[in-house]
Amino acid sequence: MFILGIESSCDETAASVSENGTKILSNVIATQIEEQRKYGGVVPEIASRRHCENISQVVKKALDDAGKTLADIDAVAVTYAPGLIGALLVGVNYAKGLSMALDKPLVPVHHISGHIAANYIAHEELKPPYLCLVASGGHSLIAVVEDYTRFRIIGRTRDDAAGECFDKCARAMGFPYPGGVQVDKAAQSGDSSAFVLPRPKVNGSEFDMSFSGLKTAVINLIHNSEQKGISLNKNDMSASLQSAISEILCEKTMLAAEKLGYKTIALAGGVSANSGVRSIFETECKKRGMKLYMPPLSLCGDNGAMIACQGYYNFNAGIRGDESLNAAATMSLEDI
Ligand code: KG4
Ligand code: ZN
Numbered sequence: 001m002f003i004l005g006i007e008s009s010c011d012e013t014a015a016s017v018s019e020n021g022t023k024i025l026s027n028v029i030a031t032q033i034e035e036q037r038k039y040g041g042v043v044p045e046i047a048s049r050r051h052c053e054n055i056s057q058v059v060k061k062a063l064d065d066a067g068k069t070l071a072d073i074d075a076v077a078v079t080y081a082p083g084l085i086g087a088l089l090v091g092v093n094y095a096k097g098l099s100m101a102l103d104k105p106l107v108p109v110h111h112i113s114g115h116i117a118a119n120y121i122a123h124e125e126l127k128p129p130y131l132c133l134v135a136s137g138g139h140s141l142i143a144v145v146e147d148y149t150r151f152r153i154i155g156r157t158r159d160d161a162a163g164e165c166f167d168k169c170a171r172a173m174g175f176p177y178p179g180g181v182q183v184d185k186a187a188q189s190g191d192s193s194a195f196v197l198p199r200p201k202v203n204g205s206e207f208d209m210s211f212s213g214l215k216t217a218v219i220n221l222i223h224n225s226e227q228k229g230i231s232l233n234k235n236d237m238s239a240s241l242q243s244a245i246s247e248i249l250c251e252k253t254m255l256a257a258e259k260l261g262y263k264t265i266a267l268a269g270g271v272s273a274n275s276g277v278r279s280i281f282e283t284e285c286k287k288r289g290m291k292l293y294m295p296p297l298s299l300c301g302d303n304g305a306m307i308a309c310q311g312y313y314n315f316n317a318g319i320r321g322d323e324s325l326n327a328a329a330t331m332s333l334e335d336i
Pocket of ligand 2: 270
């Protein structure tokens with residue numbers, strides 16, 4: 001079956017056509033990075049307006065690239081939560097209109113479940129149950145993927161998401177938005193032991209994480225050196241920050257995997273593109289004889305293919321939206 005997947009939760013308008021979930025026939029992304037960079041981050045109203053302008057062309061191109069027409073589409077999958085509400089509403093309403101006009105099922109997809117599904121596209125052998133670390137701009141959590149559509153969150157950040165920590169520290173260092181990838185680049189020629197940064201301890205749940213103390217420590221170091229007129233080595237700071245974030249994410253995931261007895265680990269979300277994160281997980285999983293799955297770099301960030309893929313699993317599980325489908329800015333992965 002052919003599923004059209006639509007994604008508009010943040011600053012990427014994206015659409016894709018998938019065949020039976022994991023075979024991706026097209027994957028079109030219109031990004032707003034250049035424009036949003038002027039403001040140092042995503043301005044929600046601008047994001048909504050650009051989605052509104054771009055969505056028809058993005059969907060048309062996704063169909064063209066796949067060599068399909070609307071008549072070939074069996075279901076329309078769309079991200080409905082979580083994300084910027086005005087941005088989500090554009091995709092949701094567009095998908096509702098298409099589904100009604102075509103008289104084809106509407107399939108709501110939780111954005112985070114889409115990020116997790118990006119792994120199925122690249123790794124046919126990956127099957128639930130397994131443990132997944134999701135690290136993006138808005139979320140950082142460890143989930144047991146019980147089934148393709150059932151998730152249990154066992155650890156989460158208490159404050160900032162890992163991507164947010166990357167981005168805010170990057171901004172303080174003067175890197176353009178989005179900062180995570182700039183930190184990654186600068187870290188390549190930096191010394192990760194140059195700055196001693198805190199690895200916060202979280203009381204209570206042993207798999208929970210925290211990034212706000214690390215972020216504050218980095219920002220304070222940058223501001224203090226600016227006040228003293230000393231120029232701080234950005235490559236060294238980037239390498240130190242990247243190594244701290246990678247260690248926190250990996251340590252918590254390994255602890256959860258060992259305590260709960262999981263031997264299969266997956267990474268998901270924009271931060272899973274980070275070279276430090278990928279390499280520490282490769283090393284630590286190998287050491288423990290665990291199998292590691294990571295999305296290819298092209299599918300780590302927001303895209304339509306992951307929504308078209310998860311849409312297939314949701315469809316098979318009987319998940320449907322109707323004319324009353326609404327978007328939600330926040331929604332737990334457990335409440336799908
Ligand atoms: O999953 P995503 O594209 O959007 C959300 O759902 O939030 O994640 C975006 C986040 C941003 O914080 C971005 O800076 C971060 O992923 N990111 C990276 C890298 N590529 C993207 N962070 C560190 N290193 C990277 N290479
Ligand atoms: Zn995302």
